[in-house]
Amino acid sequence: MKKLLALVLxxxxxxxxxxxxxxxxxxxxxxxxxxxYAIYGQNVANALLIAAEEVNALGGVQFEVLEAQDDQGDPTxxxxxxxxxxxxxxxxxxxxxxxxxxxxxxAEAFNDRVFCLTPSASNDLVTADKDNMFQICFTDSxxxxxxxxxxxxxxxxxxxxxIYNNAIDYSMGIRNTFVAEAAxxxxxxxxxxxxxxxxxxDFSVQVDAMxxxxxxxxxxPIYYTPAANILARAKAVEYAPIFFGVDGMDGxxxxxxxxxxxxxxxxxxxxFSADSTEPRTAAFVAKYQELYNDIPNQFAADAYDAVYVLxxxxxxxxxxxxxxYDAICEKLIAAITAEDFxxxxxxxxxxxxxxxxxxxxPQAVTIVDGAYxxx
Amino acid sequence: xxxxxSHLFNGISLGSVYAIIALGYSxxxxxxxxxxxxxxxxxxxxxYVCFSALQYWHLPPIVGVLISxxxxxxxxxxxxxxxxxxxxxxxxxxxxxTAIGVSYLLQNxxxxxxxxxxxxxxxxxPFDALRLFGGELVISGESIAxxxxxxxxxxxxxxxxxxxxxxxxxxxxxxxxxxxxxxGINVNRTISMTFAIGSALAAVxxxxxxxxYPTLTPTTGSMPGIKAFTAAVFGGIGSIPxxxxxxxxxxxxxxxxxxxxxxELGDALVFAVLIIVLxxxxxxxxxxxxxxxx
Numbered sequence: 243m244k245k246l247l248a249l250v251l252x253x254x255x256x257x258x259x260x261x262x263x264x265x266x267x268x269x270x271x272x273x274x275x276x277x278x279y280a281i282y283g284q285n286v287a288n289a290l291l292i293a294a295e296e297v298n299a300l301g302g303v304q305f306e307v308l309e310a311q312d313d314q315g316d317p318t319x320x321x322x323x324x325x326x327x328x329x330x331x332x333x334x335x336x337x338x339x340x341x342x343x344x345x346x347x348x349a350e351a352f353n354d355r356v357f358c359l360t361p362s363a364s365n366d367l368v369t370a371d372k373d374n375m376f377q378i379c380f381t382d383s384x385x386x387x388x389x390x391x392x393x394x395x396x397x398x399x400x401x402x403x404x405i406y407n408n409a410i411d412y413s414m415g416i417r418n419t420f421v422a423e424a425a426x427x428x429x430x431x432x433x434x435x436x437x438x439x440x441x442x443x444d445f446s447v448q449v450d451a452m453x454x455x456x457x458x459x460x461x462x463p464i465y466y467t468p469a470a471n472i473l474a475r476a477k478a479v480e481y482a483p484i485f486f487g488v489d490g491m492d493g494x495x496x497x498x499x500x501x502x503x504x505x506x507x508x509x510x511x512x513x514f515s516a517d518s519t520e521p522r523t524a525a526f527v528a529k530y531q532e533l534y535n536d537i538p539n540q541f542a543a544d545a546y547d548a549v550y551v552l553x554x555x556x557x558x559x560x561x562x563x564x565x566x567y568d569a570i571c572e573k574l575i576a577a578i579t580a581e582d583f584x585x586x587x588x589x590x591x592x593x594x595x596x597x598x599x600x601x602x603x604p605q606a607v608t609i610v611d612g613a614y615x616x617x
Numbered sequence: 618x619x620x621x622x623s624h625l626f627n628g629i630s631l632g633s634v635y636a637i638i639a640l641g642y643s644x645x646x647x648x649x650x651x652x653x654x655x656x657x658x659x660x661x662x663x664x665y666v667c668f669s670a671l672q673y674w675h676l677p678p679i680v681g682v683l684i685s686x687x688x689x690x691x692x693x694x695x696x697x698x699x700x701x702x703x704x705x706x707x708x709x710x711x712x713x714x715t716a717i718g719v720s721y722l723l724q725n726x727x728x729x730x731x732x733x734x735x736x737x738x739x740x741x742x743p744f745d746a747l748r749l750f751g752g753e754l755v756i757s758g759e760s761i762a763x764x765x766x767x768x769x770x771x772x773x774x775x776x777x778x779x780x781x782x783x784x785x786x787x788x789x790x791x792x793x794x795x796x797x798x799x800x801g802i803n804v805n806r807t808i809s810m811t812f813a814i815g816s817a818l819a820a821v822x823x824x825x826x827x828x829x830y831p832t833l834t835p836t837t838g839s840m841p842g843i844k845a846f847t848a849a850v851f852g853g854i855g856s857i858p859x860x861x862x863x864x865x866x867x868x869x870x871x872x873x874x875x876x877x878x879x880x881e882l883g884d885a886l887v888f889a890v891l892i893i894v895l896x897x898x899x900x901x902x903x904x905x906x907x908x909x910x911x
């Protein structure tokens with residue numbers, strides 16, 4: 243009996259080993275799958291699976307997607323998650339999703355020499371001084387600058403107000419470059435108000451400050467949870483400026499129970515609109531809706547592009563599943579920073595600088611009848 | 618001037634929510650001599666239940682509120698029966714830790730049932746905003762409803778405690794549990810009743826809170842819960858008018874502090890006030906003169 247058991251065990255182990263060899267390059271993401279920013283992590287994790295399946299079906303580079311790790315947007319949990327993935331043999335990281343976590347994980351990945359392509363961590367520090375870290379999304383400073391330029395170019399307003407969260411790097415980073423660029427372009431920042439907790443319910447003081455100062459446009463470099471409270475408050479006191487958000491605003495329409503009329507006319511800087519008729523985008527949105535019964539947001543689109551970029555890079559650099567993660571890292575860095583490398587994805591035609599930041603055209607959408615409309 | 622009035626009214630409105638929550642803390646403390654830290658999370662459950670009634674079952678708002686009150690009442694009594702009653706003879710520390718455990722349990726159950734994505738609560742207040750000074754000062758319908766509810770609940774609760782038989786037994790239990798038992802008062806039923814009333818109030822507070830500030834998450838109740846606890850201590854824990862006064866003052870201090878001192882220091886000011894009051898008047902604003910504790 244014991245012999246039989248040993249035999250079965252040995253057989254199982256051999257089979258297990260065999261399947262590990264047959265699998266593809268191990269990729270994964272780390273992001274908030276629960277908690278206040280859950281929608282971002284879930285979108286990235288879902289899109290990653292969709293894109294990897296498509297890439298595998300093409301027959302070229304093969305990916306094995308490890309189970310997405312939940313960090314709730316917290317740097318400490320993210321580092322734990324990263325270590326767990328490394329134990330599972332991670333070869334490249336498509337993450338992490340949020341900036342604070344990405345800065346923490348980035349430091350580890352830089353030391354370990356693991357190639358990272360984050361779909362959505364947009365803080366400037368994410369890529370700073372790390373040659374192995376690349377972004378699909380704009381950096382915060384570029385988002386702030388691009389927003390100010392957009393507002394000035396289209397003459398949306400001359401008196402602008404800003405409400406931002408001064409406890410998170412993301413919001414501070416965008417606010418700083420926005421205000422600097424606004425001054426250059428002759429936009430007058432008439433009021434600024436801050437808060438320090440995304441779950442704080444009361445925004446009466448901040449919204450009143452905007453109203454009193456007569457801001458025609460309120461720039462919201464914040465996440466959608468506080469933004470929903472701000473919009474509700476503005477409606478309650480009958481204040482209707484143009485609200486202009488950035489990528490953190492993405493997701494506001496999918497909050498259950500959200501009165502989409504509150505967001506009517508809200509503009510946001512995003513490279514992706516789910517109702518686009520561009521064939522690749524439409525196909526992706528349809529597949530996402532079919533599988534997850536939800537409309538993907540910009541984070542999903544960024545993650546979708548990230549997988550294709552990784553596949554393209556692996557093909558160009560000749561990376562195989564047998565390569566070690568540090569060897570892969572050096573190959574991919576050389577490939578992504580190559581002069582002629584670019585990838586035309588659903589979020590735009592992207593090229594990367596050696597500092598890890600992406601170069602693509604900024605776009606803005608307006609929310610009309612509860613849906614994004616590309617401007 | 619207009620902006621000051623606007624801030625003041627926002628403060629009173631926020632304070633009224635704190636006051637309704639504080640009443641629950643205060644009553645339970647007065648009668649069971651325990652700090653029910655899960656109280657804030659009952660608020661969250663109340664808001665979620667009302668949200669579900671409106672969003673999924675498409676019931677009229679008033680029915681949603683009633684369902685929420687009934688379920689929270691049952692939940693409050695259940696928590697008392699299962700978690701606190703077996704510990705009635707234990708140290709107060711054991712009860713306190715249990716209350717914190719119940720708080721986490723409720724938050725995680727909500728996460729399990731309603732999921733991680735934030736919900737947005739649709740206001741159930743049917744009337745429009747009030748416009749004063751030619752539209753300069755707009756007071757939202759939700760603010761008015763909150764203040765009116767707060768005052769009505771305080772008056773109602775005061776009358777209940779003073780005039781009814783159950784109220785009388787509550788006062789008796791709060792003064793001396795053992796003596797009350799000897800006089801033939803059913804202490805267990807009285808405490809259970811206190812939890813029922815406190816939790817029903819929590820449901821009302823949850824609906825009002827989320828009507829004004831619509832985002833609903835499993836942790837929605839934590840911060841208002843802690844602030845309401847502060848309000849209860851500030852006003853004199855155990856005293857009904859004290860909880861009301863403490864709540865309203867705290868709301869006004871928070872909003873005015875945010876408006877005129879610093880938006881980041883709003884919360885810090887609230888707790889600084891608590892420390893100052895405790896230094897100079899340890900029993901709270903109305904704690905000393907009103908001896909009876911309900």
